[in-house]
Amino acid sequence: MPKERTQKKSRQHREVCQQGILFRKDSGQHILKNPLVINSIIDKAALSPTDVVLEVGPGTGNMTVKLLERCKKVIACEIDPRLVAELQKRVQGTPLASKLQVIVGDVLKTDLPFFDVCVANLPYQISSPFVFKLLLHRPFFRCAVLMFQREFAQRLVAEPGSKLYCRLSVNTQLLARVNHLMKVSKNNFRPPPKVESSVVRIEPRNPPPPINFKEWDGLTRVAFVRKNKTLNSSFRCKAVLELMEKNYRLHCSVNSITIPHDFNAKNKVTELLEKSGLADKRPREMDGDEFLSLLATFNDGGIHFS
Template sequence: MPKEKSVKKSRIHQDIQKQGIVFNKDFGQHILKNPLVITSMIDKSALRNTDVVLEIGPGTGNMTVKILEKVKKVVACEIDTRLVAELQKRVQGTPFQTKLQILVGDVLKAELPFFDVCVANVPYQISSPLIFKLLLHRPLFRCAVLMFQREFAQRLVAKPGDKLYCRLSINTQLLARVDMLMKVGKNNFKPPPKVESSVVRIEPRNPPPPVNFTEWDGLTRIAFLRKNKTLGAAFKQSSVLDMLEKNYKLHCSIRNIEITDPLNMQEKVTKILEDLNADQMRAKNMDIDDFMKILYAFNSADIHFS
């Protein structure tokens, strides 16, 4: 039986070569070919037979058919119509045909359906926007097991003080628990990418943190623009003060709050930071609680970041 499966798999790859399908670098197409890595990713997903699984970039379906064996339904999102045709051909006439739904198009623009688990070998150029699209999707999913470029994965799990700690780290960790699962060498792909990869597990915080993510994102954007600078210096930039003043005036006008004249935004901002002993803090060393306190203090003074 295993021999029959491997013959079938190689036949599928030969069919693709006969059709002249060249993997498209613009779509970040690097097909995961090592069955051990595929099996390990699926095992780490702890799939249940009642699950709906979202797979992004199924490629030729090597992982898709393995997932279909274990779950109720797979929704596969694929941008390349040539690979969609291959995937459809692969399940045609099998019990998997009715369990597979294919969304054709760009996953970043697609309206995602309900799903329990997401499994994906992610095209590297969409890594960051994809994570936040998934984490802001409702209802919340149980977990995602995703393959990323190694340095990107290291940024996801970086802690305050780490060299790779950045806005991506804190924004992701606000919304989810992130664990590094395994390293995957470039030779496990066809064609091999130029970089090494890693697999991470992302589990959304449920319930989500009581914070307006757009506001949070605005604050961390300012703080991490120069993560080695003090917050006092970051908030002295005229572009930052102009944005905060504009938002402040809009907020006050909507809520009929009288603005004391003359308005000195620099003074207001400095006082908030100094009262929190935060003016000498640097983003590179700050954790989620630090930013929560600062965001709460600014919002309490009617100063907003979005």
């Protein structure tokens, strides 16, 4: 084995021995080790002494300890019992111990408690489902400051017309104001991930738009399957027309509306797209207000997406 590789493995082995834990990369266990980055993230959360903070994936507690020093309480959600033990050992016998509550389990399968602010270095594989779990959580929280893979963060904040603008962008921005705060190099983690990272601030819109989010999500799902095609083209695909006709017939049945014997789904969809004034628009160019207008036009015409 080459000397350089041997030395690298030896350094990794020493780090593991010192820490006492072998981190699982496949579970997204990349511990943020740079105290300057940790302090910067916490500063950007603008915590007050009365805040309850939700932290997801606290790891060995590098960020948790600093959060405990600044707020009323930290609720830490961790799936790995080894790391839970390490975290509890770290605060045991200190005044911080009484301010820490640990939830052991998968955050995606856990009912989130009340909290004011969420601060987390997330396992990147749960980024998308966790963001929407967070945004649909009630009661409202003030903000979330979250670490993501760089490209995911860029998609969250992407604007209409940009290369990375997608369904994630428009869905997130419907429910929240999203800002990119800082870039974080992979060298700030142990073990280093293969990708670069970014920190994003998410502030939920309160009150939220008065719509059914499942319907909204269904509409954008159809639209972004072919985001570079016009709506007129995307919504006239056979599979889409079949889905919309099924939903229309269900709507009419539930509301005791008689369906004309010559009903044609393609003609109905074309009529509503023309009425919306968006038939020739491409989803990658449309902002949230245009999607809201499109959804309202379809709903007024009896076509739903949930």
